[in-house]
Amino acid sequence: MQTRATIRDVAKKANVSLMTVSRVVNKKGNTSKATTSKVLKAIKELNYRPNITARSLAAKKSDFIAIIVPDISNPFFSEMVKGAEDFARENGYNIFLGDTEGKVELEKEYIDAAINRMADGIILVAPRLEDNLICKINDNIPLVIVDRSINKNDVLQVYIDNLKGAMSAVEYLINLNHKHIAFLSGPKDVLDSLQREKGYIMALKKHNIPINPKLMLTSDFKFESGRYAFEKFFSNYPKPTAIFASNDIMAFGLIQRAHEMNVKVPKDVSIVGFDDISLSSLVNPPLTTVRHPMLKMGIKAVELLINKLDNQLDTKINFNLENTLIVRKSTRKIK
Amino acid sequence: MQTRATIRDVAKKANVSLMTVSRVVNKKGNTSKATTSKVLKAIKELNYRPNITARSLAAKKSDFIAIIVPDISNPFFSEMVKGAEDFARENGYNIFLGDTEGKVELEKEYIDAAINRMADGIILVAPRLEDNLICKINDNIPLVIVDRSINKNDVLQVYIDNLKGAMSAVEYLINLNHKHIAFLSGPKDVLDSLQREKGYIMALKKHNIPINPKLMLTSDFKFESGRYAFEKFFSNYPKPTAIFASNDIMAFGLIQRAHEMNVKVPKDVSIVGFDDISLSSLVNPPLTTVRHPMLKMGIKAVELLINKLDNQLDTKINFNLENTLIVRKSTRKIK
DNA sequence: CTAATTGTTGCTCTCGTTTGCATAACTTTA
DNA sequence: TAAAGTTATGCAAACGAGAGCAACAATTAG
Incomplete structure (x- = not known):
């Protein structure tokens, strides 16, 4: 050498x-x-x-953007990273990747690393980090938070309307004549999760369908929990004719356990997910779900960040991207 | 600020x-x-x-490892990155991520960027890059190539025995009494792909089953191609009783089209994939496949690289990780 | 033909840190 | 008690590049 x-x-x-x-x-x-x-x-x-390192030191600018996510092996986040990576490269930036496993401790470690390495900015997905900590970070380094909204109008943010998305999913089921619609929630300390639950409840209320606590289960976004939840829902009476899961992975779990228990989807039960990860169209049956445009969110996040770095003082601070219901074959009309 | x-x-x-x-x-x-x-x-x-940038400049060492992959949104690669990221962090390194979309041009761009940014080493997944180019890179910066073997014993490499893996899959089908086993190949300019085909052929030969060109199709590792291939295979005579796909994603395509054409898996046709990406256990039916241990490969790659950086002159240069057949529910015994 | 302008090039300092050497103070050893 | 370590500190020179200014040559204007 x-x-x-x-x-x-x-x-x-x-x-x-x-x-x-x-x-x-x-x-x-x-x-x-x-x-x-x-x-x-x-x-x-x-x-x-x-030597770009030397250049960075002199210029006080590294052309690095740090992207910090909870789990890069989760298609949900890797799609976001893909979008961000691509847009960043086109604009002359490279990516410094951090995987936090959702641990606050590692989130802090990576944020420190990003600052110490003179990253020009951070794109952060950290559903559990406290609001005031986020504000503090935002004072130290240009920041965009993704998939989370926060009540501070100097923090750049990209998110979707989870409530509206959940409502549209549940109303779709209601329009297919479903009355017994179960809801499988994600963790309660994640805002997305709470808002999806709120959307579920609002949709039922709007259509005068009583809310049945037996048809609601709180869980953790994991596949196994979907399997477990299906059993739980089908051991109660009345059995739901439709289940809305707070994310696709759990919906896969529901479907798999349904098959094993010889319950047909969508003939015997309709299932709707949330996220539309890339594999949702590949399963059997292809999953009806609410699209959470992660790739676009990644792109938008980098775009916002670069605008800020270039001092293009856009008036727009937060981007609420469209989420649309993708109807596939895991749902059907009844009666 | x-x-x-x-x-x-x-x-x-x-x-x-x-x-x-x-x-x-x-x-x-x-x-x-x-x-x-x-x-x-x-x-x-x-x-x-x-300021780590300044430290890097003075110390001629950045504590950055570049990881360059064809597509971070592909679970196959993101799992590898996950393993690598985690092990790197534990050892005080951060990750500089490059997504090449499989384009040689971008591969070169990222390799240059890694060198210019004084990355301490590169972990490269680039199935199409020419051998001599890889050797050239290896002369400039510590390198580990993943999921690819090369006939140069100074290039660190981590890979699996694709031939053996494919053989074990096909022999498993043969032991289930299948005679008409179709093979859906990946692209011919990818070594993995070629070796899987070789494994298929060797298994058939070993068991004196004639090779029927009508039961072999070359494709591109994509979902749509799986769907297309299923139709193609089932429009011929004799129809295969089993199909071995060169990767899981294509296997998903096969299964989906089978469902649509009312062909039952595994009752009417057994299907085997290759890779065991995380979603293979989540589909219906759960896919029988050859495990390609991407997470482990990521870890091993970083381990090799760090050993090299620490001048631990291990005699071992290349790691041929185990790949094992994971039997799930997409295959069954016949007759 | 002189002065002003423009185009080309180089010198030196700075970016924030580490490395190599020098130095002083304090211990130990014989 | 003097020689030889040890420990604790500091100084100056890198590391590789860019910015500001200065210098000089070539061109143009009057």
């Missing part, structure tokens, strides 16, 4: 000052054609590459 | 030289108890954070 050429080596080889080399590299200032080609030749011969 | 305190500010405040502060921060060298606590107090009061 040969040692790396620096801008000085190039300068010496080309018989110019290091500033001239810098100008050629950055295409700034004026350099004569002759000098430019002399420098370019030296660069090529020495296989010179500008 | 207040300006950031530097090591000099701390030194001034604590009335010591900046070297003493550096020693306290890095817990290196000897500092008296009194001085140490004086410095720590100043650090706290000024909210000082060491």
Whole structure:
């Protein structure tokens, strides 16, 4: 592994000052054609590459964006990262990735790391971090929070209307004549989760359907819980004719256990999820679900952040992206 | 956003030289108890954070590992990244993520970026990049290539035995009395793909089952292609009683189209995939598949890389991880 | 032909840290 | 008691690049 050429080596080889080399590299200032080609030749011969770390130090700008998510192996987040990564690259930024496993301790660790590494900004998905901590971070480094809204209008945020999404899902079921609609909730300390529950309740109330606590279960967004919940729901009376799960993964669990118990989807029970992760269209039956546009949210988050970095003082602070019901084959009309 | 305190500010405040502060921060060298606590107090009061970019420049070491993958939104790769990320963090490294969309052009761009940013090493998943280019990169920066083997014993590599994995899948089907076993291949310019095909052929030969070109189809690892392939296979005679798909996603496609065409899995046709991505156990029926241990590969890759960085000259260069057949419910015995 | 303007190039300082060496004070050892 | 460690500290020079200013040459205007 040969040692790396620096801008000085190039300068010496080309018989110019290091500033001239810098100008050629950055295409700034004026350099004569002759000098430019002399420098370019030296660069090529020495296989010179500008050291971006050194540049960052001097410029106080790293062209790094930190993306901090709870679980990169979850398609839900990896899709967001995909969108963010792509848009960032197109705009000259690279990604510093942090996976927190949802632990507040690791969230803090990564936020510190991002600041210490002079990241230009942070895109943060941290459903449990306290509001005032988020504000504190926002005072230290440009920040966009994703999939979470917060009552502070100087914090950039990208989210969806979970309440509306849940309502549209439940109203869709009601329109298919379902009366006994069960709801499988996510964890209660996650805002998304609470709002989806609220949407469920509001939809029922709006259509004068009584709320039955036996048809509501609180859970943790995991597949196994979907399996467990299905059994639970079907051991009660009245059995639901439809189940709305707070995320797709749990809906998969519901469907799998239904199959095992010889309950047909959608013939015997309709199932609706939430998120529309990429695999929701691949399962059997393809899942009716509320699209949570993660890829778009990733893109939008980076766009907001870059705008802020460029001092484009957009008046818009938060982006409430559309979530639409995707009707597939896990639901059907009854009676 | 207040300006950031530097090591000099701390030194001034604590009335010591900046070297003493550096020693306290890095817990290196000897500092008296009194001085140490004086410095720590100043650090706290000024909210000082060491600038890792500056440290990297001085130390010629960034504590960054670049991970370059074709598609972070593909569960297959995101699981690998998860493993790598986690192990890297535990060992004091952060991740610089690159998503190449499988394009050689972007692969090169990210490799350059990694070098220019002084990444300590690269973990690369690039099935199409030419061998000699890989060797060239390996001369410039510590490298581990994942999910690909190469005939150069100075290039660190982590992979699985695709041939063996495919053979075990097909032999399993043969033991279930299947004779008409179709094979849905991935792209022919990917080594994994070719070796899986070879495994398929070897298994058939070993058991004296004639190879029927009508039962072989070349494709692209995509869901839609699985759907298409199922139709194709079932429009021919003899219809296969089992299909081995070169990856899980295509297997999902096969299953979905089967359902739509009212062909029951596994009653009418057995289906086996390859990879065991996290969703393979969640579909209906749960997929029998060959486990491709991506998470482990991610961990192993970082481990190899760190060993190299620490000059632990392990004799082992390449790791051929175990891949095992995971029998679920998409296959059954016939006759 | 002189003065003003423009185009090209280089010098030096700075970014925030670490590394290598120097130094002083304090211990131990013989 | 003197020589030889140890411990605790600081100084100056990197690390590789960019910014501001200064210098000088070439061109144009009057």
